[in-house]
Amino acid sequence: MSDFFNANLVLVQSTLTGLLLALSIQVPLRMGVFSFAGAGSYGIGAYATGILVLRYEMDALPAIALTALGTAVIGLLLGALISRLGGLYLAMATVAFDLIISVIAINGGELTGASTGLFGIITDFTTGQMFVLTVAVLALVAMSEVGRLGRRVDTVRDDPELAASMGINVRRYRLAAFVVSGALGGLAGGMNVLVRSTVGPLDIGFGLIVLALTMIIVGGSRSWKGALIGAVIFTWLPDLLTVIGEWQELVYGVIVAVAAIFLPRGIYGVLQDGTRWVQRVRRDRRAAARGGPVVDADGGLRPQEDEAAVLVAQAAEQPVRELDQLSGRTQGAP
Amino acid sequence: MQDLVSVVTLGSVYLLFALGMSITWGTIDILNFAHGSVFMFSAFSASLVLERLTLGLVPVLLIGVVVGALMSVLIQVVAFEQIIKRARDRRTAEMQILIGGIGVAIIPLAIAQHHTQSNPFGLNASSFTVESISLGGLRITNIQVLTVLLALALWAAAAVWLRRSRQGLALRAIGVDAQTAALMGVDRRRLALVTMAVAGGMAGLSGVLFTFSLGAITPESGDTLLVKAFACIILGGVGSMLGVAFGAYLLAAAEVVILTQTNGSWVEAVSFGLIFLVLLVRPAGVFGRKEVRRT
């Protein structure tokens, strides 16, 4: 185990930073905010931590804490500026934000090390600390998915009007998405630079967005478990594929495409469907034994699911179609 | 003045490339991230053919168009149609298509990288040669003239097609409300295939033209253009034909001005800063219609 750990240390570390990066884009997505600003925060975080350690000789943990705080504040400011944009327009604004960060990194002269980037960022930061930090953050994110807060977040995403009418301050939630995304991205970047000891302009480009999105979509976009699955797969897959040799890139592309096509809810969705299917079969057997009805009202696919989500999903699936066509909106207020 | 020539030619390249993306995105809701790959692979196919045959300009352009159209249709059938069939709603479909496109795009890229080892490839084996023309002190090449003319002609043709023809009407109807359009007898599948073929053909055409104009491109060249095209479309407003042209030339102008007025390295920061600002002032792009989807 220890040998395996040592030989694959970089992959283990990359899985953790990949997970946080994926979460930094998944959390806003879960609130219906199509923001890729997490990738930019990752860049800022990597450089900020590097500069704090290298130029100001700070220790690892204070540097990371300061970085995450800083990127959270930047997230708040960015959110205040652009949160009123919608859909892909918001996405493009955040992509622009990310790319501007890269350009600043290249043009930062001495401070950012220009096209070479920063290197030799060596501290006493350990993989153990990294693991603890990641798990702590993961627990916080997981908490936002369950209970009252989870239902509210789902409602803000699926039906902002409904949420507003229920007295939820939608704008505040959307701003919170930017702040959390900023902190997560900054943390990911900061930790990565500490274990990797280097960061350059090429490490923080458009590719980060693609990677994070791939992890989320293929893993599953509605739960941290999906992000975890995605982070594990897309960190380790390229390494496993090296045995294929020269056509590994092609196989990688095929896998991503196939996953996107055949797993609309990601791998986590498939796992969920699997467990539900098992549950349903069991229940059907019981029902058959009793001679009761076999399928319940909404197709029997959602037993024991939290109720608000079911309500919202039902509302979305059985909308008032006429209203739809009149207004051109797919809203489904009950 | 020479800078103006640069703006117009660069803007035309952006326009030709972004046009296809804009049409599919604005009508059938497909933001095709494999567009850059189609662009590159069409030029790459043309260079492969030229290794064996000596051809003039027109056949090479045709190869580009045909390869581009075929690839796009193939991607539509194999990937995007399947995604739309399986997706729960429009929004998840949008995301899946984005990722599916990214995945599919890797495949031609890997083939071209493998063949060229990421070395540049060009079309100089063609019997057509790029020559420069001098017009009252301004220099412009024959291929640049052709690019500008084709970009504007195709742009105008596409705009008229969308506005005037029955197909165009049907397409716009899909863009506004797919369900009603289907109820009114629009064959969505066939129209989507036609649209993808047109978009792919334009990508292929721009690939060949751009490669002639630059002398050589590498397999990775398409990705760079992709981000810029994305920017052009957003700048102008999704679904607006006027918008995409505006976006293309504005982006080109911004880049050229900054490249020539400063020492260059801030070009992208300013271009993307511009996009940022435009979006703040006009949240749906300069010529964008009001967002009809929920936020």
Place this chain on the structure above:
Amino acid sequence: MDLDLRRRPRRAVLAGLTAVLLLGTAACGGGDSGGGGSSEGLPETITVTSINPTTGVVAFAGNAANKGYELAVKEINESDTLEGSQLELELVDTRSEPQTAAQEATTAIADTDVAAVFGSVSSNEAIAMSPLLQQRGLPVIYTQAGSDGVVVGDYTWRATPLMSSYYPILSKYIEDQGFTSLGVLYTSATPTLQEVGSETVPQMAEDLGIDITASIDIPATTQDYSAPISQVLDSQPDAVVALLVGAANVTVMQQLRQAGYTGPVLGNSGASAGNLLPAGADGADMIWPVDFNFQQTAQSSQDFVEAYRAEYGEDPLNYAAEAYDAAWFLARSIAAAGSADREAIKDAMVSEAESTFDGALGEGLSWEDGTIVVPGVVVRWTGDGEELLYEGSGGA
């Protein structure tokens, strides 16, 4: 001034590394793993891993380097350099990605059979590998990888000279042609070209007493150079310097010719390896200095070229020549150490680097700050091939 810039970070890195080693809190606490075999004499086989990109964006350089390593290892094993011990070369692919390069370096460190590593040709990958290898004590020799942060201590070496060290041999050409002004186009996309464009060339111009009429930094994503070209030509320089990567050299040559410029263009070795072929006749008269060209006259270079042709049936690129010299340098060090122990090899490399040697890159090659120094050659592209203009006078 150049050297200052390079030394300062290096000292900082060394200080950092020392601190880490003293505190003994290496990232995973795994501690130093010793080299393969006993410290007494050479084991039967000595494993060396080449961690280089064989797929992806920089595959062309990685594959060429691997050919050089393979040829050298074959010769070393046929000769008696290692007293009957055999070098075993393992090729590992980084897929042109820094993260994979770092992962493969970690794997190599953990594998106690690996005695040394040939590091990646890409600066970004090399920077990610170097701290790990230096910290955990596994000797590495890079080729290419010309940025700061690659050579960070006695375990890290680079068998490619810095372009800024041999670029000034172009001064002779500029003087011979009687140029009195230069217009510069360069890209900041790579550290090497940025340094040459923003520091080395201006310094050369100052030394020669000539003017720089314009200097434009072209961002990585710009593919069409007509605007910056017309701006540079407007400033009416005697000659144009264009420091760009791969395909961009084709574009810049073609567009310079289209803009009416007919003179020579001073470039960089990114134009070599036939990269200019797609430009056709427009590419002719690009002139660049490089650390190796197969036509260079030194006897040791020609011996290498002959052996390479016999093995692969083609002319060697500079990547292969650098790798070849790197492998031989390692073999001599292992022989001198008389052991496959990592630390012993490192010590032997340090003392081996104090003497000069003849190799594929030329005669009288030396090492300075862990990086090889070569005379260099200047070549001209004729439109379909490389022509050797003149050779540098050694030492640089």
